[in-house]
Amino acid sequence: MSPALVVLVLALLLGIQPVTTDLYLPTLPALTQALGARVSQAQLTLTALLLAFGFAQLVFGALADRFGRRPVLLAGLGAYVLAALGTALAPSIEVLIAARTVQGAAMGAAVMVARAMVRDLYEPAEGARVMSRALTGLGIIACLCAPLGGLVSDLWGWRAALLSTAVFGGLAFALIALRFRESLARPDPRALEPGRLVAAWGGMLRHPVFTSFTALTAAAYALLFTFLASSSFVFINVLGLSKPAYGLVMLWNSLSYIAGTLLCRRWLPRHGVPGTVCRASLLSLVGGVCMGALALAGVQAVWAIVLPLTLVMVAHGVHQPCGQTGAIGPFPQAAGAASALNGFVQMVVAFGVGAWLGVALEEHSTRPLALGIAFWGVMLALLAWTLVRRHGGAQPVANKAARSTA
Incomplete structure (x- = not known):
C-alpha cells in the first residue's frame, strides 16, 4: 500500500470512534426524552459501548495476530454496520443499549487493527509521526461529526443521526474490501492458545515502557471521555445551547485537536x-486546573469551559499518537495483542468515568465536567513527568513472556 493509502485507511479506521460517539452526542437529550429514559440509562448507551469496545479488543487482537488484519477488519466492520442499523431501529432504551454494545464490540476490530497496523509497517518513532498524520484525519472527521449529528437530528430526528453511523461503516468496509492489503508479514499460528496469550499479557503489564504509555493513554482518554459523556447535557441542558451551537463547540474542539497533531509532528524531531x-502535559494541567477553578468559583458559562478546553484538546492531539505507538513499540511480533491490551485498559478506565458521570450529572451544574477534566489533567502531568520521562526514551526488546507470542 502507498503511504497515502495507509494514512487514509488509518484515518477511517480510527475515525470510526468519533463517528460512533461524537455524531451521536447531540442526540442524547432527545433520545433520552423520546424513549422515556433516565439520564443514567442514556449514559449506558455510551459506557456499555465502550466497555464492550475494550473487552472485544482483547479477542480481536489475538484473532488478528493469528489470521491477519484483513479478515478481522472485514468481519468487524460488517458487524458494525448491522449493529448500527439496529440502533436506528431500536424501540426502547434497553434495545438501544444492547445494539450499542454490539456496535462497540465491532468497533474494537477497526481501532485495534489500525494501531497494530502502524507497528506492522513502521518503527516506533516513525510510527508516531504516521499516527499523528492519521489522527489529523480523525480530527477532520470529528470536526464534521457533532455539527452533522446536530443538523441531521434537527432535520430528521435522532434515529437518522444513528443511521449515519451505518453509512460511514459501510464506506469503511468498501475501502478495506477493495484496497487494503494485509500488513502482517507472518501470522502466528499459536496466537490463540489461552495460556500463551495470558503469559504475553502478563509480560506486557510488567514491561515499563508499555505500562508507562498505557497509563498515559488511559488518562488521556479518560479526560476526553469525561467531556464526551457530559458535554451534551452540560451545554444543552445546563447552559442552554441549541444543538447546532453545541455542534460548533465540538467543531472548535476538533480543530484544536488537529492543531495538536500538527504540533506533535513539529515537536517529535526536536524533543523526542x-x-x-x-x-x-503542561497544557493539559493548565487547561484542566483553570476549568476546575472557574467551576468551583461558580462561573457557569460557555467560555469558562471552551477556552481552557482548547489547551486540553491541543495536548490530546499529542498524547494519543505518542502514547499509542509508544505502548506497542516494544512488541513488533505481538502488535495485535499489545494494541488490544492498551485499548482494553483505556476502555475500562472510561467505563469507570462513565459510571461516575451517570450519577454526577443529576446535578444541574458544569462542575462534574470541569472537575473531572481538572483531575485527569493533573494525572496526565504526573504520569508524563514521572513514568514517561523515565521509561519513554527506551524501546527495549520485549521480555521473554511477550516474545513467546512471536
Missing part, C-alpha cells in the same frame, strides 16, 4: 517522544 509528551 518523552519531551513532546511532557510539553503537552
